Amino acid sequence: MDEPGVIRGERVTLREMVRADVDEMARWPRFVEPELQWANLDLTFPVDRDGYFERGRSNATRRRFVIRNEQGELIGTIGLRNLDFRAGEGTLGIIIRADAVGRGYGTDAIRSLVRYAFDVLGLRRVILDVAENNPRAQHVYEKIGFVPVGTHRGPHGLRYIDMVLSREAFSQQGGRSTAV
Numbered sequence: 001m002d003e004p005g006v007i008r009g010e011r012v013t014l015r016e017m018v019r020a021d022v023d024e025m026a027r028w029p030r031f032v033e034p035e036l037q038w039a040n041l042d043l044t045f046p047v048d049r050d051g052y053f054e055r056g057r058s059n060a061t062r063r064r065f066v067i068r069n070e071q072g073e074l075i076g077t078i079g080l081r082n083l084d085f086r087a088g089e090g091t092l093g094i095i096i097r098a099d100a101v102g103r104g105y106g107t108d109a110i111r112s113l114v115r116y117a118f119d120v121l122g123l124r125r126v127i128l129d130v131a132e133n134n135p136r137a138q139h140v141y142e143k144i145g146f147v148p149v150g151t152h153r154g155p156h157g158l159r160y161i162d163m164v165l166s167r168e169a170f171s172q173q174g175g176r177s178t179a180v
């Protein structure tokens with residue numbers, strides 16, 4: 001982080017979310033895949049956007065960023081929730097907008113956030129869960145070094161895979177979890 005609230009990746013920049021970002025996100029195209037309907041944020045009305053912003057804004061247990069590409073376009077959101085500094089862990093979540101998936105932005109953004117989690121926040125583990133019917137996300141997490149540690153049933157009986165990335169594993173597989 002070379003300025004407060006900013007994380008630079010190879011191609012993307014993560015910036016702490018501000019309320020105006022949510023108005024931009026309201027214009028995102030929708031995912032058509034039935035299994036990704038959850039990723040279509042309900043931001044139609046100003047009251048929805050206010051609520052989304054307030055629920056997600058950074059606080060003691062949460063960090064929320066928007067992802068911008070090389071052209072400065074807002075192409076996603078990423079964050080850590082359930083931050084527990086005593087346990088040394090937090091839970092990662094990400095959505096890349098439907099018309100920007102599959103171009104490497106998600107991988108870059110996740111690597112950048114994980115590096116920030118270890119180097120700046122001092123976490124020891126980043127955890128997440130990913131639906132069994134989301135092979136693209138699973139592939140990206142595995143590529144970055146997350147390992148499956150179990151499963152649980154979520155809403156609608158869907159099975160989710162619990163995954164963990166430790167600071168040591170990230171550093172060992174070249175994730176540069178120490179400053180370069």
Ligand SMILES: CC(C)(COP(=O)(O)OP(=O)(O)OC[C@H]1O[C@@H](n2cnc3c(N)ncnc32)[C@H](O)[C@@H]1OP(=O)(O)O)[C@@H](O)C(=O)NCCC(=O)NCCS
Binds near residue numbers: 101106131134135
């Ligand atoms: C999951 C997500 C964050 C990944 O970001 P992205 O920018 O699309 O991913 P990237 O372009 O960096 O990488 C995609 C990788 O998945 C691979 N991939 C694409 N479709 C795939 C599929 N159906 N099965 C397996 N792998 C797939 C690509 O080949 C690529 O791998 P590679 O780099 O080894 O070639 C993004 O797609 C997204 O936000 N999806 C919708 C919301 C979501 O699923 N969020 C995560 C919830 S846990």
